[in-house]
Amino acid sequence: MTELLDCPKCRKAISEDKGSLKCSNCKITFPNIHGIPWLFRSPESILIQWQARTTKLLQMCLVQSAQIEQELLKVDLLSETKDRLKTLKKAILENEKFLQEFLADLWPDKNPKTVNFAVALEEKVGATQTLESYFNNIFRDWSWDSGENEKALKCVSEILPKNFRPKTMVVLGSGAGRLTYDLHNKLKCEHTIAVDINPLLMFLFKDIMAGEVHQLWEIPISPMKLENVAKKQNLKFSKPTAKGISYLFTDASNLPFKDKSLDVVLTPWFVDIVKQDLRFLAQRINRALAMDGHWVNFGPLGFQHFENSENYTVEEVRKILTEEGFEISDAKENVLPYLSSPYSGMGRSETVVSFIAKKKKEAKEPSYYSPLPDWITDFKKPIQPDRDLKYEIARYHLGFQILNCIDGKTSADTITALIAKHYGVSLVQAKEIVTGFLIEKFEK
Secondary structure, eight states: OOBBOOOTTTTOOEEETTTEETTEEETTTOOEEETTTEESSHHHHHHHHHHHHHHHHEEEEEEEEHHHOOOOTTTTHHHHHHHHHHHHHHHHHHHHHHHHHGGGGOOOSSSOOOOOHHHHHHHHHOOOOOOOGGGGHHHHTTTSSSSSSHHHHHHHHHHHHHOOOSSEEEEHHHOOOOHHHHHHHHHHEEEEEEHHHEEEHHHHHHHHHHHHHHOEEEOOSSSSSGGGEEEEEOOOOOSSOOOSSEEEOOOOOOOOOBBOOHHHHHHETTTTSSSOHHHHHHHHHHEEEEEEEEEEEEHHHHOOOOOOSSSSOOOHHHHHHHHEEEEEEEEEEEEEEESSOOOOOOEEEEOOOOOOEEEOOOOOOOOOSSSOHHHHHTTTTTOOOOHHHHHHHHHHHHHHHHTTTTTSSSHHHHHHHHHHHHHTOHHHHHHHHHHHHHHHHOOO
């Protein structure tokens, strides 16, 4: 991969040194984690963040197990309920043990280097990116026989031109990897690079492609029968192992690939997850693609950005692609099942948009994307009270006033009267405010 990559910090060429990637300009050595290059501006910072997420997940498993143990002490439980709880406890504890051992590679150095605070803040793993968020993706890709994988491949295949044989394909947000493998195999790519930031997903994908088998308990959201409360799944692949697939941990919001180096960029269930404006993501993909290279997308357009102007519709996406130098060759919409476990009573469908767009013009180079505002990365800059912060200020100020009245002696009626007087609202309005706040805190 080295000939395709630049340093994510200075954009200079990187080289391989003793099995690791290195930037001679920045003097940064990018480690291999589970045999996969860890290519970030601040490798130590991102590693620490995933270590923290892993530790939190393991602790959560132990807390859940202890809670179930307490529930089992109840004297009025049905025998079926006891069986269900014991099964859940066993599944949780075995998952905790597996994850602790499997993710041990996230602690490669017993004496980690000090992380530069300013640099660490420039690169942050999103709050929604957790290990447990994608368990069902793992089971769908490598355990379930639900037909979802085949339907996904069919949707993407239908928009591709005949005899489409790209040499180099990069998959942004490869996840557990099934679509990456299926498309790599179908297109007979010489080289496919699976890109993600989630260690659990990438570790498993790499191991499964090497023929390894792992076991993980699936705990369905809404099992209808006792036998489906928890299912021990074999994560494996029966087909021959893949050749030509590489793996890369890196930030897809700031692609480290050289300009004009790629034939295809695939974004499966990705563009609406990235927090930056689609315009800038389109520019990054354009820059990485060779002229007449292709951007292939598959997934919903469920944008949920804070700025409503960035929550684009299909028509807006088409126009953005055109403005950023792409020519859409084909596009389709399909309604597909999504993460519908055969062991759960719940399932959902999504409208997915598949398109293939050819690069016909060069786009301008976007600036570096930081998920945090500059007044957090630079403590000397004044904090800007945007709409969201103003709302939070008002909410926390009100919440503080209510909480400050809670002393074991003051009733909700008394607090309501104080709030009504302070804010000049009616007692009915104040009661709604206080009741809503207290219920929210109680439910949490």
